[in-house]
Amino acid sequence: MTSENSDRDFVDRALRRLPPPASSSRFEAALMAGYDAWNGEREKGAWAAFKAGLRGFSEVIWPGAPVWVPASALAVALLVGAGIGAALPAAGTVEQSGFSLEQPESFTLFASDVTPEEDL
Amino acid sequence: MHDPDADDVAKAGQGDRAAAARLIGRHAPKLLTVARRMLGAQAEAEDAVQEVFLKLWTHAARWQPGKAKFETWLYRVMLNQCYDRLRRRPTAPLEAADDVADGAALPDTGLDEGKLGEEIARALEGLPERQKAAILLCHFRELGNVEAAEIMGISVEALESLLSRGRRSLRSKLEHLKGFAGDR
Numbered sequence: 001m002t003s004e005n006s007d008r009d010f011v012d013r014a015l016r017r018l019p020p021p022a023s024s025s026r027f028e029a030a031l032m033a034g035y036d037a038w039n040g041e042r043e044k045g046a047w048a049a050f051k052a053g054l055r056g057f058s059e060v061i062w063p064g065a066p067v068w069v070p071a072s073a074l075a076v077a078l079l080v081g082a083g084i085g086a087a088l089p090a091a092g093t094v095e096q097s098g099f100s101l102e103q104p105e106s107f108t109l110f111a112s113d114v115t116p117e118e119d120l
Numbered sequence: 121m122h123d124p125d126a127d128d129v130a131k132a133g134q135g136d137r138a139a140a141a142r143l144i145g146r147h148a149p150k151l152l153t154v155a156r157r158m159l160g161a162q163a164e165a166e167d168a169v170q171e172v173f174l175k176l177w178t179h180a181a182r183w184q185p186g187k188a189k190f191e192t193w194l195y196r197v198m199l200n201q202c203y204d205r206l207r208r209r210p211t212a213p214l215e216a217a218d219d220v221a222d223g224a225a226l227p228d229t230g231l232d233e234g235k236l237g238e239e240i241a242r243a244l245e246g247l248p249e250r251q252k253a254a255i256l257l258c259h260f261r262e263l264g265n266v267e268a269a270e271i272m273g274i275s276v277e278a279l280e281s282l283l284s285r286g287r288r289s290l291r292s293k294l295e296h297l298k299g300f301a302g303d304r
Contacts (some may be wrong), residue, residue: 004287007291010291011255011259014290014297015244015259017240019237021156027148030143031171032140032144034170035177036137039135070254102230112295
């Protein structure tokens, strides 16, 4: 056995004698608490970012007004739009006119009813 | 290369508590073992592992699988934590350092298992930090030289050199305990 292998075996045997450190459930609970705290901050951060975005948007469309004013205006506009949409007759019930955009089969741009002589 | 942790890392980054618990269950005990042996003190090792997991949570949402193996990244963060803590410690007086290194002054018989463990732990603590890290990664994590070198950010040859010097040094410190270390 080479000296290097002998050193490795010696050290491996010695390290196996070390008592394993206690990884308690208390420690793992502390790690989970760390995760929960981070996750709470993350969610708060996401909500704060959403509110800031909303405020910025409301400043653009209605400067100086609190957020609820443009939000209410938008809600009213949506309601009015929905009401008008519901009150109008459906597209299928509109009376069809005789006019059609469909071209007749015989139609061609080059077909002329004038004779060449007339053209001259 | 399939990374068995990639899914859980992504889920934990999006607030999935069960995925976070799985990552903790899978990695915390081994991280704690290495940190404990690097730093010597249980409380400091626990603090270091907590820091590692906090770093993990903040990076989890941005984790890009395939760039690096998650476990390699995790152990690299842990080693850096340990190095930082070791460097922040006030330098020990020379007399105290000699106590650890001088095996001849220690009794060579009559050590019970607890004392033996203490002797081995003290000898390990006395090693230079990189030699210690190399030995711990290869012994406790049972990592191959390639993976351990990747974690330490060095070449395989440099790792083998660290291992060789570290083992020789540790053996010379523990030679007087040969009867214990050699017997199973």
